Amino acid sequence: MTVPTAAMVPRRVSQLLDSYAADEPVIALHGPRSVGKSTVLRVFADSRGVPVVDLDDPAVRDAVLPNVSTAVDATTPVCIDEYQHALEVLDALKARLNREGSLPGTAVLTGSTRHDALPRTAQALTGRLHVMTIWPLSQGELGGVREDLVEALRAEPDGTVAAHPTSATTRAEYVERVVAGGFPLAIRRAAAARNRWFDNYIDQSIERDAAELARLRQRQVLRDLLGRLAARTAQVMNLAETTSDLGIDRKTAEQYTRLLEDLFLVVRLPAWGKTLRARATARPKLHMVDSGLAARLMRVSPAKLATLDATALTEFGCLLETFVIGELRKQASWLDEAVAVGHWRTHDHDEVDFVIEFDDGRVLAFEVKANERVAGSDFKAMRKLREALGSRFVAGVAFSTGRRSYTYEDRLHVLPVDRLWRPVTSHLSDLARG
Template sequence: MDQEALVPRHLIEMIRHHLATRPVIVLTGPRTIGKSTLLNTCARKHQVPVIDLDSPPVRRQVAQDPTHFAAGPLEPVCIDEFQHVPEILSAIKAELNVDLRPGRYILTGSTRYSALPRLGQALTGRAHIMTVWPLSQGELTGHKETFLDAMFADPGSLVTAIPSKTTRADYERMILTGGFPMVLDLSDAERGHWFRDFVDMVIDRDVLEIRKVRQRHVLPLILRHLAARTASVVNAADIAQHVGLDQRLVGDYITLLESVFLAHRLDSYGRTLSSKVGRSPKIHLVDSGLAAHLLGISQRKLNRRDPATLTEFGKVVETFVVNELIKQAGWAESVVEFGHFRTRDQREVDLVIESGEGEVIGVEVKAKSSVEEADFRGLRLLRDRLGGAFAGGVLINLGQQSFRHDERLFVMPADRLWTPLPTSW
């Protein structure tokens, strides 16, 4: 598949917009999702070269004289995989101390900016950080999703009598494939080989560059344990017992895996800082296809309807929906924060989205097509506790119907996240 054809136009437009006001744009995200393709597209538009630090010879040259490369005569200076030579950021900072004009640099990196050593965070406060995720379902079909904005504006506008045309088999295919561009045209077997090589590459080239890990062999094992707990509260002590390591060391390794975008955490939702930090976060793998691979979930297993496989698939479905909504936040009009809601008596909401104005949306995910009253226990509690601040709650499932279930509570099929509004169906 032509990788350039998959470059989302709205991401290019967002970069153009931020370049007009900020001196540095930093694109971070997992490896192989298209950051380099996106950077090369922007470089061609500006008729400037790309400094590729993934190339060992280029890396050595830049490491020997970062000031020379930071002061490029053509702007924006485009640098790919900057984390390989963090000294380049200090050289860029020195340049900005003299000239803080907008539009001077576009950088990409496969390590979370906040995870870099102090030297690598030299541009804090001067750079706009954009996270680039695996492709969303809307990006795969060529349009920008607006579900988040519609939910805050009027959740009822997303309800239609027209049934969804997406089948259970369609959802299974989407979720098992995920959004990494290079797996989209692969068979199940080829996809499995690709994900295995991808995990090895990220650990060997990115994790070990951040930290010299003696037990390199244990990192894939911890990642598999995280996959088994995707969409669940993460417990480092439990994983430590399974792998035979100290709990603090396992917690450190989990943070490393988050730093290279293999997983991300979803903090507990609360109206106060103490309520947020006082409860455990959930963990989600960065991509549903990666999660399914690590769990050994295949189309053949799903076709057998094995109860254990279906239970694991249900967690991957939740990760799929959560990730789709987090991707949308990158271009939504509303500035939002994400969390999960869970009480001591196990009443929970899978995803809580709070706008900058304090309005809240609750999202519950079910890997089934039917609806039961018990499915709304967490959403009802959240609605009743928040009162007028509760903009709406939605139960997302794999069915085909959308409808209003109760006051400010709705049921919608998962494809409503990326399907254009009903008037254009």
């Protein structure tokens, strides 16, 4: 897989940013450190002929803090990178909006911390601030194609399944994609250099970013917790079990897990559809933000994951699920409409890995299988969900590492994992023209 440099990769979120800037007074781009937020912001700023105020630079920060009103009044739009380092800019932006009116496109900010995790002073722009999340690079962005599987399944599931009947992607290729992940600065490196990058990223996240956000007395415990959570990626959260020998109480374990979420290192996938069945669980699942980061924390290599050893099969299954859920989450975030996402699991252990619910109540459901073949029993949970939802159930997809795309039964389909980044609409158009 040829990987372009980060600056060469067009980001889907850039299109959304251009669109939202026509309506929203202030937009905040949030996401993990080194995910490409600064690049997206610079592209946006360059297209409008304005500079970027980089608050990650101590010298720039020292110049801005005594002159914050001047800094936010200097241009339209005002573009500020890593605004969490000087939250005073939010009060200054509020004052500007009060004077000028809440004009669309007044400011675009980036931050490496979840907005709702910042101090109360960060809420100054409530009602005027639209928050967008930038995730690691998608496989389609890396390949220079426009993924549209989620939107195509919503519009025409049967046609979508027929779009690409076969796949040529091997298990070894899936392993390499999973281990590489999607961080721009990591993915174009050779394996050893990529591992060093991930190690440095983890060090900086714990030693600098976490320490800036919270008063940490036990940094090693936070580091150990991150490793434990990585080993349990794609599993239902059980902090008591995860932290049983870390020497911390339940409250501290929850606080530290929230801190890792605030830094976009882990992502909590909420339980969905609790009202559908009395026995549906309310416990969330946890995923690492990036499968490559998870693989490094787990100390697994492509060579290990490629074997059919029982432990390797389990590890690959969890990492593949985190990889696929990450790709689906990205596609869901690019849709024109807001959607609810989650997982559905009953106390009888029937589970659907990922559910997308649209504004009209219609639902797509997804299961991830690391095997080449999908058995009828693998659809047990989706059958129950289809029965519970009736006509609201649009389609259920079981992803596999196999080669064939086909419909298994009514509204239940099997697709190779690589269908996530093989464009559907353009392929159907080509077939129609042919």
